[in-house]
Amino acid sequence: MGNANSGAVEQELVARSNRLGAEPKNTNYAGGNTSAKGRDTDPVTAEPVDLLWVKGSGGDLGTLTEQGLAVLRLDRLRALSNVYPGVDREDEMVAAFDHTLHGRGGAAPSIDTAMHGLVEADHVDHLHPDSGIAIATAADGPELTREIFGEKVVWVPWRRPGWQLGEDIAAIKRAHPEAIGTILGGHGITAWGATSEECERNSLWIIDTAADHIAEHGKSEPFGAVLDGYEPLPDEQRREKAAALAPVLRGLVSTDKRQVGHFTDAPEVLDFLARSEHARLAELGTSCPDHFLRTKVKPLVLDLPSTASVEESVERLKQLHEQYRDDYAAYYQRHADSDSPAMRGADPAIVLIPGVGMFSYGGDKQTARVAGEFYVNAINVMRGAESLSRYSPIDEREKFRIEYWALEEAKLRRRPAPKPLATKVALVTGAASGIGKATATRLARDGANVVLVDLDGDEAREAAAEIGSTDVAVGVGANVTSEDDITAAVGAAVLAFGGLDVVVNNAGLSLSKPLLETTAADWDTQHDVMAKGSFLVSRTAAEVFIDQELGGDIVYIVSKNSVFAGPNNIAYSATKADQAHQVRLLAAELGEHAIRVNGVNPDGVVRGSGIFAGGWGAQRAKVYGVKEEELGSFYAQRTLLKREVLPENVANAVFALLGGDLTHTTGLHVPVDAGVAAAFLR
Incomplete structure (x- = not known):
């Protein structure tokens, strides 16, 4: 482990994180985490202490600062292995992280902290690149991993993020000294290195190698042929139809609680909706936990062609929305138990309109926009997986375990109370x-x-x-x-x-x-x-x-x-x-x-009035026989409160x-x- 100055370690980690997070091909917004290990002096004992700096819960790599890092004592973190109660109770380990913090500890440690602390490498990246998740969600992901990466990258079967996943990756690192990282089934990638530069280089190699393989060996039309009548509408007509549908959609998706929306007619969305396989793939839902936490397990898809009128579309959307709510309630009932949080709402977060584009929703504009960005990520993932194999996301039960995870519920409860006009x-x-x-x-x-x-x-x-x-x-x-x-x-x-x-x-x-x-x-x-x-x-x-x-x-x-x-x-x-x-x-x-x-x-x-500045002030001042610059005071003196408005x-x-x-x-x-x-x- 290096002896670099702790401040230098933090600065280097933040710089690496910002570079990785600035490129959408590397990871989605607020997705993934990075870490570095180093040594500092314990202010109590004046002895050297090994530390882990890791992106804290809820942060974004592209905008990460040093204040967004959690700082933990590595010896105490790894000692938690001695009290690990097993995978059925691994959520308890998140609270245990508080006992391993160095000083005030910085930001709150995330669920992925174990992955970074247990792997024997000074620098670790965990990212959600579209190209990597395409391999992670392919039906023959293990075989593709060996074909694409050889012995340098190891397949890890799907496991929910947590302590056990950290143990699994640490064991793989020990068993495969030649490996530089892993493909996490249904999830993303992890890479490591002895230096920050090596770690970043390994992350980018995995991402780019996967993307290059998909481009070279993938099908030319993974989403199938273009459906007659589902082609994108001309620009002006498309925006007009979107604007006409938006209020109705907003009302539907606000059945449980008012939502703010975002619209995009990005080429990736329009092409996906024009193709014969879009309905099948949309029904399968997204896979990466970051994706469906934002987008819900699946979108609402209008099953009418681009040529359908606004009136026809509205009538059908109302029917589909009712069906979606029934389906979502049934999904919740299938998997909820006595410990599950209450159902948060049965309305869709993503609505797809062939020929028009995608509406995404959330409690504020940023959440709505990011949900849409995540579904574009999901489209890219589906394209890559279908290019090489068959898109096969994690099963519905696992999706429910993530969506209604007690740790996610606790994160939601920590959000500040909404402002009076939120969602307006x-x-x-x-x-x-x-x-x-x-x-x-x-x-x-x-x-x-x-x-x-x-x-x-x-x-x-x-x-x-x-x-x-x-x-x-x-x-x-x-x-x-x-x-x-x-x-x-x-x-x-x-x-x-x-x-x-x-x-x-x-x-x-x-x-x-x-x-x-x-x-x-x-x-x-x-x-x-x-x-x-x-x-x-x-x-x-x-x-x-x-x-x-x-x-x-x-x-x-x-x-x-x-x-x-x-x-x-x-x-x-x-x-x-x-x-x-x-x-x-x-x-x-x-x-x-x-x-x-x-x-x-x-x-x-x-004061500040465009009307008064445009000549009205001079005219009124002339009427009242006062200087224009004194008009505000003149008005104030004729009021009961003697105050300027x-x-x-x-x-x-x-x-x-x-x-x-x-x-x-x-x-x-x-x-x-x-x-x-x-x-x-x-």
Whole structure:
């Protein structure tokens, strides 16, 4: 064992992990783990101590840092062999790892810790490459392993991850000194080396050798011939059909609990669904534990051709969903015992639509996206296995033992409590600045996925990027006066996040003119953007809400001016009154669909406002005889509370309407004006 400085060992391990994790061909997201052994000084005895650094539970190799490593004393870890109670009780060993930690121990040790600690090699990689799993799930995997790798790689029959698998691999390493790694049946690969460089080189050799063999010796069409009528639809038609199906699917898969969705029409998915063998292979389900933990044991597959209409597809999907739920409940009943966790839900995580693509679902966007990525991994695995042999995943009983593993259940329970707006998808118009941007930011902070819509698409995307990654926020350019633009924007929202739950009508402009100076064009422009625009957005969103059957929320950012007759703003105030009455009308009409419609009436929101910066501020300052830079203070002094209203104050009111405590409120207008008596509702 090396005597390298512990800090250097950690840095070298993290660097190797990041390189391996950065390449999708090497392993899936959060899949696999890496380790290094080394020596440090025990701070208590001042004596040398042999340590194991290993990626902790739940981390991702591509983004691993030193804080994500578990650090264990190697002598104490290996001494656990003396108290190992046998494979039937091997789960108890995970708790025992706590007694082997060095100092605070770093991250929580994963179930694979034994694999790394017991193997007599200073560096060990355990990875989930598609090419390796293709061999691991082939019907004649042992024979293929010998044919492809000779004596350098040894086949290990399927065993659930745990202490015994670590013992098995350690024994293989001792019995096969010429070996550099293993193919783990139904699972992945393990490789080792005396140095970090050698270990990484051996891992990549196994992965690339398997991939090269599949490419050279595999069938040209492992998924069979293309089925007539199942070919991918043209791009625009495909996206339109996906957007039309998304709300219905989101409602179906949220039967047990609301889900966020992700859509992909990746070439691998479209080709798989166009082929004659896709239904048979999909029914077999995935194999690698990381795969079906994310994707469930099998997907829901629409058994209609690409040419089926949206209406035909919806009718059939509803039938298939009911059947899927019955099948999943039966699967649970077949294998559950008195110690099994309760069934977590019978809805599919993956839905495959021939000619269109794949919808994947989870409790947040990242989980949904990663589930889809894992199913693409599964398609690649099936392609490789079918190319050389026959795809033969682990049996259903073993899948259940993984899916409802007590250790996995404990991991789920350790997750932080969801934020108030978790699983909600919100679309905010006029979101690149001011109230819209503040509202989108607040909703995202409280767990929502947000779609920022603005006339300037680049500014919308910039504002979204400030909020977070595309797993949290996306920006879309749209003119709210255009039906086509609004249809496209809502379509973008449902394809980005699976559906829609909240709309905030905030887009607007302001023309401050006396009656005799207000032109017909001024009037039309003002009403097109705010009255017509909010009507179009609400109508299009309501169609999605009704298709989802999950209810919904529409919030109008109205104004104090909807009830207060101020000077020189006939066009603006009249259209705000129009919006205010839209709230009442839609609340009355949409309540039967559990859609709530409410309004917020702000006043004097100057700071950060695109409207005020665009000339409205100068106009209003002129009306009131104050300097433009003093307008915010002027508005504050005329209020009862003598406080300036900021965009964040309006955003807080929107959250109050959505955050869970006002579940029985609709048709309400909330004033956010610091107190303007003339605008009191009565």
